[in-house]
Amino acid sequence: MKTIAFVTQKGGAGKTTLAASLAVAAQEAGETVAVLDLDPQxxxxxxxxxxxxxxxxxxYLEPGSISQLPSILTALKGRGYTLVILDTAxxxxxxxxxxxxxxxxxxxxxRPTRMDLRATRATYEAAIRMDRPFLxxxxxxxxxxxxxRASEAAQxxxxxxxxxxxxxxxxxxxxDAFASGLGVTEYASDGKASEEMRNLWTWLQKTMKGKNHGEAIKTKLVG
Structure with missing residues (x-):
């Protein structure tokens, strides 16, 4: 079983919408998916x-129950889930x-804005301190x-x-998909947004298996 955590310390980046649609895309691709909402909202x-x-x-996990997350994940694995997605505050x-x-x-x-890029710093620094792989x-x-704007942000x-x-x-x-209680691949299955989401899941799946760039992800702080 694999676990993916969506983490950011700035609102408005589309974290929850991405988490929902990725969960649906993975389910459609054959995974057995559980989603845990760790956000009090x-x-x-x-x-x-x-x-x-x-x-x-x-x-939904109440704030007081989040400390039990490791045992909850173990239980989900025992119940046959192959992917768990965590949406955090x-x-x-x-x-x-x-x-x-x-x-x-x-x-x-x-998002590809200077303010959003700056806001990622605390999150990726926390991942580095905890020695956790991040993307x-x-x-x-x-x-x-x-x-x-996108190419400069990516660089x-x-x-x-x-x-x-x-x-x-x-x-x-x-x-529109999120407002309808759907993943984007359910809402407009032939649309460009659906294609991007399916490709994102395929890429993430390969990455977690160490097939992208020829090896498992290595992370380090630059500068």
């Missing part, structure tokens, strides 16, 4: 309540650190061809760690 839990499908399984907290420590991969979403995910990128983040592929463009399907 419970946005992901509310999304789950709006769904008609029972998969992926979704549960957008703050630097003990709960977020517990999630990062328990995860096989920490995904750090960021940046550039989200809500301008969809126009050759837009410099800046690549100096600090690996960037998940592909970049996720800003498309209305993501917000």
């Amino acid at each position: 419970q946005s992901l839990t509310n999304w789950g309540n709006d769904r008609e499908s029972d998969a992926p399984a979704i549960d 957008g703050i630097d907290s003990t709960g977020t650190h517990i999630a990062m420590q328990a995860a096989d991969m920490c995904l750090i979403p960021s 940046f995910t550039l989200n809500q990128c301008p969809p126009q061809p050759n837009n410099p 800046a983040l690549s100096m600090l760690g690996m960037i998940a592929e592909p970049l996720i463009m800003q498309r209305a399907d993501h917000q």
Whole structure:
């Protein structure tokens, strides 16, 4: 079983929307997925309540229960789940650190803006201190061809760690799907947003198996 934690210490990066759609894309690809909502805002839990499908399984962890996360993950593995996605609060907290420590991969979403890029620093530094593998995910990128904002942001983040592929463009399907209690691959299965999400899951799956770049991810602080 693999565990992916979505972590960021700034709101607005699209963390929860990405987590929801990635969970659905992985489920559609054959994984048995559980999603744990560790954010007191419970946005992901509310999304789950709006769904008609029972998969992926979704549960909310009260702040007082997050310390039990390692044993909860062990129990989920015993029940046959192959992937667990953790959606954390957008703050630097003990709960977020517990999630990062328990995860096989920490995904750090960021929009391609200077403010958002700066806000990733505390998160990736925490991952480095805890010796946890992490990836940046550039989200809500301008969809126009050759837009410099996304390429400049990708260049800046690549100096600090690996960037998940592909970049996720800003498309209305993501917000509309989430508002409907759906993953984007369910909402508009033939759309460009769905294609990006399926490709993101395929890339992450290969990366966690050490097949991207020829080896498992190594991370270090540059500068």
